[in-house]
Amino acid sequence: MEEKKKISMAVIRRLPRYYRYLSDLIDNEITRISSKELAKKMGITASQIRQDLNCFGGFGQQGYGYNVHSLFTEIGRILGTENNFKIVIIGAGRLGRALAHYPNFIKRGYEIIGIFDISPAIIGSIINGIEVMHLDDLKFFVKANKTDIAVLTVPSTSIREVVNTVCEAGVKGIWNFSPRELNLSSETVVENVHLSDSLMVLGYNLLQNDKAL
Amino acid sequence: MEEKKKISMAVIRRLPRYYRYLSDLIDNEITRISSKELAKKMGITASQIRQDLNCFGGFGQQGYGYNVHSLFTEIGRILGTENNFKIVIIGAGRLGRALAHYPNFIKRGYEIIGIFDISPAIIGSIINGIEVMHLDDLKFFVKANKTDIAVLTVPSTSIREVVNTVCEAGVKGIWNFSPRELNLSSETVVENVHLSDSLMVLGYNLLQNDKAL
Numbered sequence: 001m002e003e004k005k006k007i008s009m010a011v012i013r014r015l016p017r018y019y020r021y022l023s024d025l026i027d028n029e030i031t032r033i034s035s036k037e038l039a040k041k042m043g044i045t046a047s048q049i050r051q052d053l054n055c056f057g058g059f060g061q062q063g064y065g066y067n068v069h070s071l072f073t074e075i076g077r078i079l080g081t082e083n084n085f086k087i088v089i090i091g092a093g094r095l096g097r098a099l100a101h102y103p104n105f106i107k108r109g110y111e112i113i114g115i116f117d118i119s120p121a122i123i124g125s126i127i128n129g130i131e132v133m134h135l136d137d138l139k140f141f142v143k144a145n146k147t148d149i150a151v152l153t154v155p156s157t158s159i160r161e162v163v164n165t166v167c168e169a170g171v172k173g174i175w176n177f178s179p180r181e182l183n184l185s186s187e188t189v190v191e192n193v194h195l196s197d198s199l200m201v202l203g204y205n206l207l208q209n210d211k212a213l
Numbered sequence: 214m215e216e217k218k219k220i221s222m223a224v225i226r227r228l229p230r231y232y233r234y235l236s237d238l239i240d241n242e243i244t245r246i247s248s249k250e251l252a253k254k255m256g257i258t259a260s261q262i263r264q265d266l267n268c269f270g271g272f273g274q275q276g277y278g279y280n281v282h283s284l285f286t287e288i289g290r291i292l293g294t295e296n297n298f299k300i301v302i303i304g305a306g307r308l309g310r311a312l313a314h315y316p317n318f319i320k321r322g323y324e325i326i327g328i329f330d331i332s333p334a335i336i337g338s339i340i341n342g343i344e345v346m347h348l349d350d351l352k353f354f355v356k357a358n359k360t361d362i363a364v365l366t367v368p369s370t371s372i373r374e375v376v377n378t379v380c381e382a383g384v385k386g387i388w389n390f391s392p393r394e395l396n397l398s399s400e401t402v403v404e405n406v407h408l409s410d411s412l413m414v415l416g417y418n419l420l421q422n423d424k425a426l
Contacts, residue, residue, distance in 0.1 A: 012417055016410035020394065043396060080416030094311035101307050104392070104409040108416070148419060173419045175412060179317070181233065183256060189422050191415035193408065196317040197229035199388060202404035203293030203321070204225055206361060206386045209402050 007055045014052055015075050017042065022072035034065035081109035086146050088114040088171070090162055091153035092122045092132045095177060099151055100128045110149070114141055118158075135165060142169040149173040156180045220268045227265055228288050230255065235285040247278035294322035299359050301327040301384070303375055304366035305335045305345045308390060312364055313341045323362070327354055331371075348378060355382040362386040369393045 021042055025033060039046040053059050053066075059074055060066050076082065087105065089096050092115050099105075105112055115127055116135045123134050133141065141147070150171045154162050159178045166174060166188075173189040176182050182190045234255055238246060252259040266272050272287055273279050289295065300318065302309050305328050312318075313328055328340055329348045336347050346354065354360070363384045367375050372391045379387060379401075386402040389395050395403045 009414075013410070013414055015417070016407065016413040017394075019413065020392070020407070020410075024393075078417065079413040080420045081413075083416070083420065085416055085419065094307075094314050098307035098311040102408070104412070108409055108413060110412070110416075149415065172422065173415050175415055179233070180237075181230075187422065189415060189418040191411050191418070193411050194229070194233070195315070195406065196321055197226070197233075198404050198406050199317070199323070200229040200232065200292040200294075200321060201222075201226055202362065202386050202388055202402060203296065203298055203323075204228070204291065205402040205404070206298065207293045207296065209385065209400065 011052050011055050015079055018049075018052070019072065019075045019079065022068055022075065025068045026072060031068050032065055033068055035060060038066065076109070079108075083109065083148075085110045085148040085173075087112045087149045087151060087175075088116060088138070088141070088147055089151045089153065090116045090135065090138070090166065092117040092119075092125075092127060093153060096151070096153040097127055099153065099177075100130065113145055113147065114138075116141075135162070138165055139169040142171060147171050149175055151175045151177065153177045224265050224268050228292055231262075231265070232285065232288045232292065235281055235288065238281045239285060244281050245278055246281055248273060251279065289322070292321075296322065296361075298323045298361040298386075300325045300362045300364060300388075301329060301351070301354070301360055302364045302366065303329045303348065303351070303379065305330040305332075305338075305340060306366060309364070309366040310340055312366065312390075313343065326358055326360065327351075329354075348375070351378055352382040355384060360384050362388055364388045364390065366390045 021038065035046040035049045039049050050060065056074070056078060059071050087110050089100055089112060096115065100112060100115060112128070112130060115130050115132045116138055117123055117132050118135050123132050125132050148171070150166045150173070152159065152162060152166070152174055156179050159180050159182070163174070163182060163184070167184070171188065174182060174184075174191070176190055176192045179194070179196070181192050181194070184190055234251065248259040248262045252262050263273065269287070269291060272284050300323050302313055302325060309328065313325060318325060325341070325343060328343050328345045329351055330336055330345050331348050336345050338345050361384070363379045363386070365372065365375060365379070365387055369392050372393050372395070376387070376395060376397070380397070384401070387395060387404070389403055389405045392407070392409070394405050394407070397403055
């Protein structure tokens with residue numbers, strides 16, 4: 001491990017954006033693109049693109065540019081789209097239910113295999129073809145089914161307990177939608193989604209625009 | 214306009230995170246904190262904090278640190294929490310409905326004043342106390358009610374048309390949850406939320422962890 005040069009998270013965080021743009025190009029039946037053209041579409045510089053993709057060995061060919069389909073497949077592979085990651089959703093409230101129908105899970109190669117809650121009113125109900133189970137059954141479920149990721153849509157008040165349960169059960173990654181930021185010291189990978197951060201940046205930019213007008 | 218030094222968006226994007234941590238400190242009745250202590254909690258350096266906050270005039274006092282409540286209020290003010298931004302949600306599907314109940318709108322000083330859709334099956338239904346209206350009525354609604362932000366939870370296929378309608382109606386900002394990235398050249402401020410980007414970064418980190426184990 002750590003044989004290869006560590007790639008910065010800033011570069012990694014840009015990869016899904018390339019992936020989205022390449023997906024659009026494929027939808028528009030574009031098979032080949034220069035870094036210059038792609039840069040123009042994405043509002044970044046061609047040298048940024050070349051620099052980013054060089055971290056993974058390049059992919060482009062001098063005088064040809066990028067083969068859209070190969071680049072799309074390669075970036076997908078780097079990001080794990082071919083790994084068929086298995087997901088459970090913890091918290092079958094409104095957001096949990098919306099995520100259970102999230103089309104990009106399937107498009108990005110992920111599969112929802114279980115939904116968990118603690119409310120007797122919700123347990124046993126069917127969401128997108130999946131029966132909601134009690135959180136107490138998570139540990140057994142994870143043992144019986146390869147489970148890579150737990151999506152957490154639980155209130156702040158119960159987040160600590162749920163995280164403990166999820167980690168004990170052996171889930172390897174957490175996609176956290178609860179307001180509290182998780183910084184786990186354990187081997188569990190965490191990705192926090194803070195929608196309100198994005199909302200507040202929008203608020204800031206609105207204020208700036210108002211001042212400028 | 215543009216009298217003050219332009220603050221980089223990287224700094225702005227970090228402000229909501231300070232805001233969340235300060236909110237936690239308030240919940241825990243902590244009234245004062247040094248940049249060193251705050252840095253430790255947030256997993257960044259004290260000099261980063263001082264540098265970030267100096268862009269707005271500092272706030273800290275030598276030998277005292279930060280007054281938690283003042284700093285929280287100030288950062289909130291910079292981000293627009295005192296501006297009572299008015300929101301409409303366009304698209305009353307699962308995600309739209311979940312967002313209509315999103316508690317952080319109120320906590321961050323935002324107010325949902327309208328929900329719009331085009332489906333006859335949904336129009337007229339009540340979501341969180343608000344009656345869903347037809348998108349055709351948006352223009353009239355925006356004229357009659359100050360409307361700052363449109364939250365878009367519509368499919369990619371209809372996003373262009375909806376964006377045109379929203380911009381024509383005079384909405385000033387867009388919080389875009391649709392998969393297509395919006396880069397509007399007009400005066401409308403856009404903040405794109407790409408959940409799948411975050412999911413794919415999680416996938417990448419899972420792969421790296423697997424390799425390391």
